[in-house]
Amino acid sequence: MITFALPKGRLAEKSAALLAKCGVDTAVLNEDTRKLVLESADGRCGFFLVKPADVPAYVEAGVADLGIVGKDTLIEEGRDLYEMLDLKMGECRLSIAGYPERRDVLTNPHLRVATKYVNTARRIFADREEIEIIPLHGSIELAPVTGLADVIFDVVQTGSTLKANGLVVLEDVYTGITARLVANKVCLKTKAEELLPLIEKLREAVK
Numbered sequence: 001m002i003t004f005a006l007p008k009g010r011l012a013e014k015s016a017a018l019l020a021k022c023g024v025d026t027a028v029l030n031e032d033t034r035k036l037v038l039e040s041a042d043g044r045c046g047f048f049l050v051k052p053a054d055v056p057a058y059v060e061a062g063v064a065d066l067g068i069v070g071k072d073t074l075i076e077e078g079r080d081l082y083e084m085l086d087l088k089m090g091e092c093r094l095s096i097a098g099y100p101e102r103r104d105v106l107t108n109p110h111l112r113v114a115t116k117y118v119n120t121a122r123r124i125f126a127d128r129e130e131i132e133i134i135p136l137h138g139s140i141e142l143a144p145v146t147g148l149a150d151v152i153f154d155v156v157q158t159g160s161t162l163k164a165n166g167l168v169v170l171e172d173v174y175t176g177i178t179a180r181l182v183a184n185k186v187c188l189k190t191k192a193e194e195l196l197p198l199i200e201k202l203r204e205a206v207k
Helices: 010-021 052-060 071-077 100-107 118-124 142-146 160-164 185-190 192-206
Strands: 002-007 037-039 045-050 066-070 082-086 092-098 110-115 130-135 151-156 168-177 179-183
Touching: 002 010, 002 052, 002 192, 010 066, 010 179, 010 192, 045 052, 052 066, 052 071, 052 179, 066 071, 066 192, 071 092, 071 118, 071 168, 071 179, 082 192, 092 100, 100 168, 110 118, 118 130, 118 151, 142 151, 151 168, 160 168, 179 185, 179 192, 185 192
Parallel strands: 002 045, 002 066, 110 130, 110 151
Antiparallel strands: 037 045, 066 179, 082 179, 092 151, 092 168
């Protein structure tokens, strides 16, 4: 059996469609259920539905053989696993955003940055003597609006939420953020006969 860690939410639907295109029986993923552990009708595949940020942990631990996760999460988590394919889904960027009239805020001696990408933010601002990273997990755009932070560091896709709150991108830090197929290092060797043909089918499907 091949096991997958799949992110709950919008990416799950796209992931299921891509896997189905490669011959994986994903019908169980379309069922109306609250179960988080699912198995295909043919018994060849198992699926764990987890929060996007948790996908790398399940794959690194070998609980799942393969996972589908955003590159932003891989950068943040820094897990020991193989990044096999760029699935070219959900493209976005990791950017610093704030008020357009305060672009000079990035040169301030003390900078307050609100983000859910705490590890990544610490790395990109490592040369700053005074930096305050404020961990948030939702409505990041609210931080500058309320004065909690000077800027935010977050994923940007269309920029519509930023615009609605009077914010703009001040600097793109990472571009080409897309969904990636990742594999457990040990499983890729011990289950090569099962995994490698599927990975090659996915490679062709993405092309």
